[in-house]
Amino acid sequence: xxxxxxxxxxxxxxxxxxxxxxxxxxxxxxxxxxxxxxxxxxxxxxxxxxxxxxxxxxxxxxxxxxxxxxxxxxxxxxxxxxxxxxxxxxxxxxxxxxxxxxxxxxxxxxxxxxxxx
Amino acid sequence: xxxxxxxxxxxxxxxxxxxxxxxxxxxxxxxxxxxxxxxxxxxxxxxxxxxxxxxxxxxxxxxxxxxxxxxxxxxxxxxxxxxxxxxxxxxxxxxxxxxxxxxxxxxxxxxxxx
Numbered sequence: 001x002x003x004x005x006x007x008x009x010x011x012x013x014x015x016x017x018x019x020x021x022x023x024x025x026x027x028x029x030x031x032x033x034x035x036x037x038x039x040x041x042x043x044x045x046x047x048x049x050x051x052x053x054x055x056x057x058x059x060x061x062x063x064x065x066x067x068x069x070x071x072x073x074x075x076x077x078x079x080x081x082x083x084x085x086x087x088x089x090x091x092x093x094x095x096x097x098x099x100x101x102x103x104x105x106x107x108x109x110x111x112x113x114x115x116x117x
Numbered sequence: 118x119x120x121x122x123x124x125x126x127x128x129x130x131x132x133x134x135x136x137x138x139x140x141x142x143x144x145x146x147x148x149x150x151x152x153x154x155x156x157x158x159x160x161x162x163x164x165x166x167x168x169x170x171x172x173x174x175x176x177x178x179x180x181x182x183x184x185x186x187x188x189x190x191x192x193x194x195x196x197x198x199x200x201x202x203x204x205x206x207x208x209x210x211x212x213x214x215x216x217x218x219x220x221x222x223x224x225x226x227x228x229x230x231x
Contacts, residue, residue, distance in 0.1 A: 045219035056217035
């Protein structure tokens with residue numbers, strides 16, 4: 001158990017709908033990362049937050065958005081869902097920085113499996 | 118732009134033999150390099166990272182990787198493979214010259230045969 005929790009574990013929805021995925025990082029971790037894993041696209045980095053601020057952006061679609069709240073949990077919002085959004089969505093957290101060096105050791109949650117019908 | 122290649126889709130090795138999973142990368146600046154493992158029906162786990170310093174990096178479960186700047190490679194190695202090492206392995210690079218984006222390789226499936 002990594003200490004990172006994600007809810008829900010499974011989600012089935014229809015095209016055009018909107019869903020919210022939730023991630024709670026390990027206690028004390030300030031960074032949260034979101035990833036998408038699908039058969040055709042492989043593993044893709046979506047976005048990173050550090051202490052409530054967006055830190056880095058990857059291949060995140062405009063239909064997707066994320067935020068990190070003051071209690072450090074994060075939510076990934078997926079809207080206008082398409083069949084191709086069906087994937088496993090992981091979040092990860094990493095420890096606070098030490099000086100200017102990011103720790104970069106990531107602890108992954110179990111993922112949320114999204115199926116869009 | 119960044120890219121990561123894992124030239125082998127599948128690596129088979131006998132238990133007890135050394136294993137190597139290959140990774141090459143392309144970045145514009147200095148790379149941060151990572152290996153992750155995904156066991157069947159489970160999430161991802163961090164194995165090791167190269168940020169700076171010694172080119173030989175030791176990680177979890179007896180794995181190590183060697184950063185070779187001239188060959189732009191970061192191969193994952195283990196001296197003696199275990200059946201329990203069978204999993205999907207991902208190499209990733211982070212380029213701080215390009216908005217700190219992570220790019221992952223396609224993955225290499227390792228099968229350790231008893």
